[in-house]
Amino acid sequence: MKELKDRILKEGQALSKEVLSVDSFLNHQVDPVLVQKMGKEFARYFKDKHVTKVITVESSGIAPAIFTALELNVPVIFARKHKSLTLTTDLYTSDVYSYTKETFNTISVSSHYLNEWDRVLIIDDFLANGQAVKGMLNICSQAKAQPVGAGIVIEKSWQKGRSMLEEQGVDVYSLARIQELDEGKIEFLD
């Protein structure tokens, strides 16, 4: 998605060879006009998959997931990372290693909102080693729901997430694929 790549080049900051900050439009301040275009693009790509639910993990996946779900006219579930007083029973859970925090989070989804009839589109902001998407796939499997693909805003293509997910038969669609990151350098794959 050209507009996204242009914003990454203009505003993205390579914090190291491994981590990109896009806090100015996605991870802290959110540009709703740009994120709505992301949602339209995900919806266009996955339009024939008969999606019934969009799932993401709080918090940075929520904005692109909402706009995707709006286009597809289906609900969004965001997996919780933190314990909630209102979410205590009938949970599907999965332990996910956090790439940025370097700790395990238990993500949870209420069993009331996901079931065996659902066709689920997974959305996330970044794809690195694929642990967040793997956790959401695990939750789909507990619910016997059918995952139909993963829509990723920014993929770091040298990390192993895409290959791990493709080996499991997941259709991964990324709006920007980064090939190399370094101080002052951001190179795309295509």
Ligand code: 5GP
């Ligand atoms: P994975 O689970 O694929 O290893 O990592 C993806 C998750 O870690 C995403 O949900 C995202 O929040 C975070 N993440 C991974 N790499 C980056 C990065 O370079 N920048 C930012 N802002 N988040 C990242």
